[in-house]
Amino acid sequence: SQTIHQWPATLVQPVGSPLSLECTVEGTSNPNLYWYRQAAGRGLQLLFYSVGIGQISSEVPQNLSASRPQDRQFILSSKKLLLSDSGFYLCAWSVLAGGNEQFFGPGTRLTVL
Amino acid sequence: AQSVSQHNHHVILSEAASLELGCNYSYGGTVNLFWYVQYPGQHLQLLLKYFSGDPLVKGIKGFEAEFIKSKFSFNLRKPSVQWSDTAEYFCAAFSGGYNKLIFGAGTRLAVHP
Numbered sequence: 001s002q003t004i005h006q007w008p009a010t011l012v013q014p015v016g017s018p019l020s021l022e023c024t025v026e027g028t029s030n031p032n033l034y035w036y037r038q039a040a041g042r043g044l045q046l047l048f049y050s051v052g053i054g055q056i057s058s059e060v061p062q063n064l065s066a067s068r069p070q071d072r073q074f075i076l077s078s079k080k081l082l083l084s085d086s087g088f089y090l091c092a093w094s095v096l097a098g099g100n101e102q103f104f105g106p107g108t109r110l111t112v113l
Numbered sequence: 114a115q116s117v118s119q120h121n122h123h124v125i126l127s128e129a130a131s132l133e134l135g136c137n138y139s140y141g142g143t144v145n146l147f148w149y150v151q152y153p154g155q156h157l158q159l160l161l162k163y164f165s166g167d168p169l170v171k172g173i174k175g176f177e178a179e180f181i182k183s184k185f186s187f188n189l190r191k192p193s194v195q196w197s198d199t200a201e202y203f204c205a206a207f208s209g210g211y212n213k214l215i216f217g218a219g220t221r222l223a224v225h226p
Contacts, residue, residue: 041220043216
């Protein structure tokens, strides 16, 4: 069966420090991968998605970037964190592009101080 | 812009009460529709989905939703809620023309024993 992992589960970082959040998927090949940010009362905002290794689409301009160095690995990064980067970050995968069900990871709670 | 609207941000019910959570989407063409649930401390998971066919969709844990194309709606229902249904519920829609999954802001449901 397929599983999705995210780490760390929680992270507290100072403003201006770098960030690296990792997401890995097991049990499937060539998944579509997604990074979302979940804010209270605002639902899920799509940040990045990827349909293959090295292929990244950015949905909103921001202080974050994403990379996909391997088929089942998706990384969310920042060179210098801002206070506004605090939030709950979710990784998800799907088998077909967009229309099919997306499966979500446990999320990372990021607090920037 | 494409959007998904959930009418209630917070709902409080007593056990055995009936539930209906509203969801409207703004896409004009063919859409795939989803309801996701996030129980406290758990992953976001799929409750049910509609792609085509019977507009009344049955999901897990006794939930159902009805797709009404003329009203651009996909309301979630459950005839008798339980304390364990306390969670946040998200409606989402995907349109091939827009090529991404759009989430509503979510509805927090609290069920009191």
